[in-house]
Amino acid sequence: MPPTSEPSTSDTAQPTDADALQAEVTRLRELVGPDEAAYTSLKIELWAARDSAFGAEMAAGELRGQVKVLEGQLAQANRNRRWMVERIKAPLRRVKAILR
Amino acid sequence: MARYSILTPVYDPPEDVLRACLESVARQTFQDWEHCLVDDASTQPHVARVLEEYAAKDRRFKVKRRAANGGIIAASQDALELATGEFVCLLDHDDLLTKDALFEVDLIASTDPSLDYCYSDEDYLSPDGKFINPFHKPDWSPERFRSQMYTGHFSVARRDLVIEVGGFRTGYEGSQDYDLVLRVTEKARSVRHVAKILYHWRMMPESVAQNAEAKPWAYEAGRRAVQDHCDRTGRRATVVDGVVPGVYRVQREIEGEPLVSVVIPTRGSSARVWGVERCFIVEAVRSLVERARYTNIEIIVVMDAPAPAGVIEKLERLAGDRLKIVWYDKPFNFSEKVNLGAAHASGELMLVLNDDIEVETPDFIETMIGLIQEGDVAMVGAKLLFADGRLQHAGHLYNHDPFHAYFGYPANHLGESSVLACQRETSGVTAACALVKMSIWNEVGGLTPELAANFNDVDLSLKIRAKGYRILWTPYAVLYHFESMTRIPTVNLDELKVMRERWATPLKNDPYHNPNFEPLRDDWVLRSR
Structure with a gap:
């Protein structure tokens, strides 16, 4: 069999992954300027900022969660209080009814 | 005697x-x-x-x-x-x-x-x-x-x-x-x-x-x-x-390696989470592909047409030939979108997933499969956390109205008698992350399209249980669910009517709760005696 020829590149060829990646590199270079290290440091800054945001959200969430726990306990305490008041009031009402 | x-x-x-x-x-x-x-x-x-x-x-x-x-x-x-x-x-x-x-x-x-x-x-x-x-x-x-x-x-x-x-x-x-x-x-x-x-x-x-x-x-x-x-x-x-x-974990081995069809309805929308802009569907798929360990999955994205620019390309790059895009061009209906995705699924198990999630425990799919392989278990739900780490979902609780149990409590809250630390039966689970047997999904007819936005997962859960199957929830499959904490759910009155007509009794009698607890609460607060 004759050797197959390499596919020829032409103006109508679809962009390859390599083309897309090269375009992305160009875009990023434009974004960060000529200093390539700046991109890395910006990424590190972004990760650090994301970690800070994550930590702050978690800390706020912990506090909000504790508030929810306390609200549940308060609801329980209020129910117990109402029950106790009713236990005191019921015999009082009966005594008052007898006295009338 | x-x-x-x-x-x-x-x-x-x-x-x-x-x-x-x-x-x-x-x-x-x-x-x-x-x-x-x-x-x-x-x-x-x-x-x-x-x-x-x-x-x-x-x-x-x-x-x-x-x-x-x-x-x-x-x-x-x-x-x-x-x-x-x-x-x-x-x-x-x-x-x-x-x-x-x-x-x-x-x-x-x-x-x-x-x-x-x-x-x-x-x-x-x-x-x-x-x-x-x-x-x-x-x-x-x-x-x-x-x-x-x-x-x-x-x-x-x-x-x-x-x-x-x-x-x-x-x-x-x-x-x-x-x-x-x-x-x-x-x-x-x-x-x-x-x-x-x-x-x-x-x-x-x-x-x-x-x-x-x-x-x-x-x-x-x-x-x-x-x-x-x-x-x-x-x-x-x-x-x-x-x-x-006094609490034990039963870690099951999976039988075989069943194909799991992950169905994710999405609009391709973005929002800021943990300080950075996030395209939900892209990050959900990235999380499934890069963080979850289970590999025998197909990912069916049911996308509103047209998709935002670049989203499909990113998804294809992430998931390759495991990805199927199913286009949806009708007015919003969550149930219809999931049903459409299910119709394209070829797995024996289907994982219904919201797009605004991120996997936390890498073995979450294995954990859920282990439970669903029990003969009479139809559906398994996961522990979902808000972005701030609080509990979003720990199983449904039908306490005169549908609730998420211990909604908004701290992630590590144990609940009444350690209920949140136990794998357990529950009356229902959210469709934000639910693994369901495809055969039973078909048996009950999937999600009810009349419930376009709300209660469709409650309805599905009750249909499944009415057939005699069990639904389980596990605290060992953990995902973040970036549902807005400030969002006020808009409940369609027609949907509420459908729910009340269909399920008045089971909504008031949750077998996994107890009548000694206060009604209309998502936690386990004792009734006044």
Whole structure:
């Protein structure tokens, strides 16, 4: 069999992954300027900022969660209080009814 | 032959404590009982004296004295051999029955001829004589029972069945009841629950009731009892300790490597999460591909047409040939979108997933598959957390309206009696992350399109349970769900009407909750007594 020829590149060829990646590199270079290290440091800054945001959200969430726990306990305490008041009031009402 | 034989091994209880225990039996309003007491060679002289006194007074007190101390299991087995009743009941020598305990059990036993095991709610008797810490339990929940010995006291079992399964076994000291009830419930035809406190568990200094660390060997025996149960029942699983003493995790091995079709409805929208802009569907798929360990998945993205620029390309780059895009060009209807995705699914299991999620536990799919491979389990839900770490979903709770249990509580909150630490049955799970058997999805007709936005997962759950299948929730499959905390859900009144017409009764009777808790709450707050 004759050797197959390499596919020829032409103006109508679809962009390859390599083309897309090269375009992305160009875009990023434009974004960060000529200093390539700046991109890395910006990424590190972004990760650090994301970690800070994550930590702050978690800390706020912990506090909000504790508030929810306390609200549940308060609801329980209020129910117990109402029950106790009713236990005191019921015999009082009966005594008052007898006295009338 | 008495209807009920109460079994009590006795070893050196204080006299007043023993008398209180015996009196609580003597005062039962239901009279057809015998109390089988086995003195395990007590050293205190008052024990024999008090037991003889009661036996002389009332022939229903049957007393046997062992020649040598043999431990609680040998004494319990001796008490079982003394018993002649149709049912046996377990009562510790320092605890109390409420006077209506046998009456309440018999209300059920007399109407359910197949009753083989029954348990009730319980509370504790503090050293200063107060009844505290009530434990109001769910109805029979076998998966929770594998996680935790929650049935506890008051336990009543058919005597023939107790004998058939071998009675009390040595080697499980401290968890002998757990071991016995596991074996009994494996064969029980009917297991019932009395949602009333029928048993007061006395808190003694060395008692497990007082201090969870008091008997570490009891928890180890419990773990072995559950492992034995799994081995006996053909569950390929390893039982390990849970997050608190007395809670176990049954880690199941998966049979085969079933294809899971992950169906994600999306609009391709973005929002800021943890400080950065996030295209939800892209990050959800990235999370599935890069963080989740299970690889035999197909990802079916049901996308509103047209998709935002670049989204499809990113998805294709991430998921390759595991990705199917299904276009949806009608007005928003969550149920229709998921049903459309399901129609394109080829897996035997389907994972319905919202796009605003991120995987936290890499083995979450394996964990859920392990549970759904139980024969009668149709659907499994996961633990979902808000971006701030609070609980978004820990199973549904139908408490006169549908709720997410412990919504907004801290992620590591244990819940009432450690309910949030247990794999367990639940009335329903959210469709934000639900693994469902495709065959059962088709059997119930998928999501109801009339419920376009709300309650479609509640409706699905209730349809599934109405067919007799179980739904499980696991705390070991964890994902973040970035549902807005500030969003006020807009409930369509037509949807509410459909729900109320269809499911009025089950929405008010959640078997995995308890009528002693306050209605219309997502947590377990006691009702006013």
